[in-house]
Amino acid sequence: MDVLVPLPVVIPLIAAAALTAAGQFLGRRFDDTVGIGTAAATAVVSTMLVVRSLDHDLVYWFGGWTPRHGIALGIAFDVEPLGAALAAFAGVVTTASFVFAWRYFDEVGTLFHVLMLIFLGAMSGFALSGDLFNMFVFFELMSVCAFALVAYQVEAAAPLQGAINFAVTNTIGALLVLTGIGLVYGRTGALNLAQIGRALEGQKPDGLVLVAFALLLCGFLVKAGAVPFHFWLSDAYAAAPVPVCVLLSAIMSDLGLHALARIYWPAFSGTLGGSAGSLRALLVGLGVLTALVGAAMAFLQRDLKRLLAFVTISHVGVFLAAIGLLTPRGLAGSTLYVITDGLVKAALFLAVGILIHRAGSGDELRLRGLGGRAPVASIVLFAGGLLVAGLPPLGSFVGWTLVVRSSVDVGYGWLPPVLALAAAVTGGTLLRAAARIVLGWGDEEDPLLSHEPPAEEEEPQVPKSRLSPPLLFGPALALIVAAIGVGFTPGLGDRATRWAERLEDRPAHAAEVLAGKLPPALPPAPVHPGVAPYVYSLASLAGAVAFALFGLYRRRLPHLVRAWAGRVLEPPVTVLKALHSGVVGDYVAWLTFGVAALGGLVALLGR
Amino acid sequence: MSRGLRLGLFAVSAAGLTALLLWGVAGLPDFGHYRGPYGFVLNASAPGERHVTNVVAAVVFDYRGFDTLGEEFILFASVMGVALLLRDVRDDPGRRDDAMRSDAVRMVGLGFAAVLLVTGLYVVAHGYLTPGGGFQGGVVVASAFILVYLAGEYRAYRRLTPTAAVDVFEGSGAGGYAVIGVVSLLLGSAFLHNFGPLGTSGTLASGGSIAFLNVASALEVSAAFMLLFTEFLEELSALRPEARS
Amino acid sequence: MSYLPYALAVWIFVVGLYGVVTSRNLIHLAVCLSVMQSSTYVLLLSIGYLNGATAPIFADVPKGTRAVDPVVQALALTDVVVSVTVLALLLALAIQVQKRTETLDPDELRAMRG
Numbered sequence: 001m002d003v004l005v006p007l008p009v010v011i012p013l014i015a016a017a018a019l020t021a022a023g024q025f026l027g028r029r030f031d032d033t034v035g036i037g038t039a040a041a042t043a044v045v046s047t048m049l050v051v052r053s054l055d056h057d058l059v060y061w062f063g064g065w066t067p068r069h070g071i072a073l074g075i076a077f078d079v080e081p082l083g084a085a086l087a088a089f090a091g092v093v094t095t096a097s098f099v100f101a102w103r104y105f106d107e108v109g110t111l112f113h114v115l116m117l118i119f120l121g122a123m124s125g126f127a128l129s130g131d132l133f134n135m136f137v138f139f140e141l142m143s144v145c146a147f148a149l150v151a152y153q154v155e156a157a158a159p160l161q162g163a164i165n166f167a168v169t170n171t172i173g174a175l176l177v178l179t180g181i182g183l184v185y186g187r188t189g190a191l192n193l194a195q196i197g198r199a200l201e202g203q204k205p206d207g208l209v210l211v212a213f214a215l216l217l218c219g220f221l222v223k224a225g226a227v228p229f230h231f232w233l234s235d236a237y238a239a240a241p242v243p244v245c246v247l248l249s250a251i252m253s254d255l256g257l258h259a260l261a262r263i264y265w266p267a268f269s270g271t272l273g274g275s276a277g278s279l280r281a282l283l284v285g286l287g288v289l290t291a292l293v294g295a296a297m298a299f300l301q302r303d304l305k306r307l308l309a310f311v312t313i314s315h316v317g318v319f320l321a322a323i324g325l326l327t328p329r330g331l332a333g334s335t336l337y338v339i340t341d342g343l344v345k346a347a348l349f350l351a352v353g354i355l356i357h358r359a360g361s362g363d364e365l366r367l368r369g370l371g372g373r374a375p376v377a378s379i380v381l382f383a384g385g386l387l388v389a390g391l392p393p394l395g396s397f398v399g400w401t402l403v404v405r406s407s408v409d410v411g412y413g414w415l416p417p418v419l420a421l422a423a424a425v426t427g428g429t430l431l432r433a434a435a436r437i438v439l440g441w442g443d444e445e446d447p448l449l450s451h452e453p454p455a456e457e458e459e460p461q462v463p464k465s466r467l468s469p470p471l472l473f474g475p476a477l478a479l480i481v482a483a484i485g486v487g488f489t490p491g492l493g494d495r496a497t498r499w500a501e502r503l504e505d506r507p508a509h510a511a512e513v514l515a516g517k518l519p520p521a522l523p524p525a526p527v528h529p530g531v532a533p534y535v536y537s538l539a540s541l542a543g544a545v546a547f548a549l550f551g552l553y554r555r556r557l558p559h560l561v562r563a564w565a566g567r568v569l570e571p572p573v574t575v576l577k578a579l580h581s582g583v584v585g586d587y588v589a590w591l592t593f594g595v596a597a598l599g600g601l602v603a604l605l606g607r
Numbered sequence: 608m609s610r611g612l613r614l615g616l617f618a619v620s621a622a623g624l625t626a627l628l629l630w631g632v633a634g635l636p637d638f639g640h641y642r643g644p645y646g647f648v649l650n651a652s653a654p655g656e657r658h659v660t661n662v663v664a665a666v667v668f669d670y671r672g673f674d675t676l677g678e679e680f681i682l683f684a685s686v687m688g689v690a691l692l693l694r695d696v697r698d699d700p701g702r703r704d705d706a707m708r709s710d711a712v713r714m715v716g717l718g719f720a721a722v723l724l725v726t727g728l729y730v731v732a733h734g735y736l737t738p739g740g741g742f743q744g745g746v747v748v749a750s751a752f753i754l755v756y757l758a759g760e761y762r763a764y765r766r767l768t769p770t771a772a773v774d775v776f777e778g779s780g781a782g783g784y785a786v787i788g789v790v791s792l793l794l795g796s797a798f799l800h801n802f803g804p805l806g807t808s809g810t811l812a813s814g815g816s817i818a819f820l821n822v823a824s825a826l827e828v829s830a831a832f833m834l835l836f837t838e839f840l841e842e843l844s845a846l847r848p849e850a851r852s
Numbered sequence: 853m854s855y856l857p858y859a860l861a862v863w864i865f866v867v868g869l870y871g872v873v874t875s876r877n878l879i880h881l882a883v884c885l886s887v888m889q890s891s892t893y894v895l896l897l898s899i900g901y902l903n904g905a906t907a908p909i910f911a912d913v914p915k916g917t918r919a920v921d922p923v924v925q926a927l928a929l930t931d932v933v934v935s936v937t938v939l940a941l942l943l944a945l946a947i948q949v950q951k952r953t954e955t956l957d958p959d960e961l962r963a964m965r966g
Binding site: 001003006010013014016017018020021060061062063064065068071073074075109111112114115118121122125133134137138140141144145147148149151152154155179183185186187188189190191206207208209210211212214215578579581583585586588589590592593595596597599600603 | 608610613614616617619620621622623624627628630631632633634635636641642643644645646648649652669670671672673674676677678680681683684685687688689690691692694695774775777778779781782785786788789791792796797798799800801
């Protein structure tokens with residue numbers, strides 16, 4: 001067993017424990033350095049795990065408890081390239097966040113670093129684990145760290161409210177997961193995913209299996225932020241300090257979706273595989289709904305952090321739709337999309353942080369024309385907007401190609417245009433914000449956009465030089481460059497598809513985990529992108545520009561058009577905004593509705 | 608959304624959810640007819656392989672010890688989180704006037720605090736032999752200190768639990784658990800592989816590293832609860848001015 | 853009859869959920885969340901029960917005696933720790949909310965909207 005496997009979890013945890021003891025005596029720069037060093041080391045180790053797992057999974061049994069007669073006695077980590085890549089990505093984003101926090105926070109105690117490091121360890125564990133209850137433990141560890149970090153600014157009421165909404169909804173999500181785990185355990189007597197898959201193999205799914213799957217699905221979707229479980233996300237992101245938002249947006253939400261793939265393929269595909277068509281419709285439909293609602297709400301925001309939160313939700317919808325296609329290409333495309341898109345989102349959040357630091361506000365309208373104070377942030381905003389809208393062949397185009405191809409393969413040809421529309425709206429919103437902030441286009445006031453964010457912004461720094469300190473803008477620039485560059489890795493799409501196929505091959509996967517039989521190495525499957533992905537991408541780019549201009553200059557439209565649009569669009573917009581009330585009771589009511597509805601739909605799968 | 612609408616939405620959804628959950632649990636084996644292999648295999652092999660008589664402790668600290676590492680750090684993170692959230696209040700314990708006035712309560716209470724402490728340590732030490740363990744015993748130990756506050760006064764409690772020292776205990780408990788796992792790595796086996804003499808079943812000297820992990824978790828849990836209690840008690844002087852002298 | 857413990861777990865879950873949705877006090881809300889969590893304890897422990905079996909502790913009974921499932925007990929232990937931690941964080945948040953806004957009513961917290 002490879003000794004590197006437990007390290008992405010163990011290194012940050014031990015560093016966090018050591019930091020609590022030593023940190024208060026050794027001062028803030030020591031904490032910062034340890035944080036950066038540990039996160040970077042974890043990223044390096046996780047990358048090495050990606051490389052080592054290219055040909056076959058790395059299966060690691062904790063405590064040395066290898067399975068006997070196909071029964072798993074201990075906890076296994078099942079390292080495959082997609083999961084390890086997400087763990088490495090978590091390390092990279094955490095490092096960037098620490099570097100940014102060096103300058104961003106004027107004053108911060110050791111607790112921030114400790115919680116961030118534990119958060120990193122939990123995310124790595126969650127991405128690599130092959131045991132259902134172990135996944136739950138890391139899920140909760142991630143959540144607990146996140147609750148505390150979101151409420152970091154305790155002086156204002158809004159962060160507290162965001163943290164409460166976050167804590168209550170995510171805890172209920174965790175309880176749903178736990179109930180699902182209980183049901184599965186009661187039926188199969190196992191917690192190891194591969195063993196569960198073997199136990200459930202070939203049986204027609206009955207009430208217990210369907211309900212357990214529905215509960216696990218809903219629990220992970222709460223974490224991911226899919227509609228109607230998404231309400232907490234916008235509150236929490238708007239409340240949390242920027243370095244924390246970076247982590248939440250770029251990686252935490254997406255891990256919920258990766259977990260879905262992790263439990264579906266090894267454990268449930270044997271029994272639910274017969275209804276794959278209906279399950280596909282369910283997941284894709286949910287993904288599309290989330291993508292569109294997120295995009296629409298993003299367009300209606302003026303607080304940049306809340307805007308980015310809704311962009312994140314929209315992207316979660318896209319990833320969910322891609323994974324929901326239930327094909328290797330869909331899963332591979334989704335993971336690549338997560339990483340490239342995550343880099344862009346992280347960079348955008350850091351850019352917003354720079355603007356808050358330099359210009360004193362995170363509100364798009366208040367920042368109008370002030371982009372000159374933070375030139376690097378302005379560049380990142382524009383680049384990010386373009387990448388989100390779709391700029392072939394840069395950035396997430398590799399993932400997009402796989403998703404388009406996969407949609408066509410399973411007969412969902414209507415999906416790429418719809419997802420392109422969502423990308424157009426979100427990209428357009430970002431371009432609108434960039435244009436207004438940097439170029440000063442558009443109006444000073446816009447009643448369509450939502451309320452002002454809480455006024456507790458930081459005092460603007462008196463700029464000593466035109467350029468922000470390098471530690472402040474460096475991470476954002478590096479991330480956006482990485483986002484552009486990842487797309488150029490040769491053969492990435494083909495290889496990713498092969499790795500996804502390995503995950504989805506349930507019998508071979510179970511044999512490897514439980515009996516150590518290595519699967520044969522397969523050559524990469526070539527993907528010829530064809531014309532379609534380019535067409536959709538360019539269309540969404542054009543659409544984004546159109547939406548941006550609409551957002552900036554809609555007052556200049558002819559009066560009749562505006563009146564008609566107002567009559568048609570105003571009721572849905574009002575309802576949509578009213579639903580996002582900020583009241584936790586409403587959110588939990590919607591959560592209950594979502595679980596009941598999704599559960600009912602999953603139950604129909606068994607017919 | 609008005610409360611009425613919310614209640615309506617919830618009523619409909621809860622009905623659906625209840626039906627769904629009842630349908631799901633109907634598929635479980637009858638109560639009392641546990642079938643699964645996991646528990647039977649562990650009950651059969653744990654006493655022989657690890658020389659411990661409390662199989663639950665063997666599961667918690669050995670077979671599924673990695674889960675317990677995560678759980679330790681959940682507790683650790685939450686204590687850090689509470690400290691972060693309540694960090695704007697620093698009280699002065701010397702200024703409180705909340706000493707227990709009744710001598711009878713003081714004597715009996717403080718006497719019991721000593722008994723509780725010993726009981727807690729006993730539960731921790733025998734965790735892998737009889738019901739108990741690091742978590743259970745750790746909470747009892749913490750409550751012994753809390754009893755000092757209840758039956759005595761806040762000042763005495765704070766003197767017994769200086770935050771710096773308790774912080775160190777907590778950090779070493781959580782970090783110690785992880786470090787013990789690393790020791791296994793350094794010895795060439797898997798993370799958290801049992802090492803150390805397995806000893807004789809039924810005596811305190813058994814179980815190998817289960818004993819060490821037991822102590823580490825007890826340290827962490829008792830320190831964590833003491834810190835949590837201190838954090839919340841500090842708030843009392845801010846919220847209730849009459850608690851000050 | 854034999855499904856009663858499981859149905860009980862479902863009932864506790866839904867009742868707690870009702871409490872969370874209709875709560876007018878953050879402390880009450882945190883406790884309702886704890887109630888929901890205890891439904892998972894009941895579910896897990898009922899799953900592991902074996903008729904006529906003793907606890908999985910072989911200090912005074914011979915090894916090989918019929919014993920209930922130790923794994924769910926370990927899972928429930930972890931579950932208890934998790935719920936304590938969440939409760940602590942929620943109570944700390946409630947204290948801060950009371951200090952900042954003079955109210956503990958979740959319906960009154962409307963800083964985030966739209």
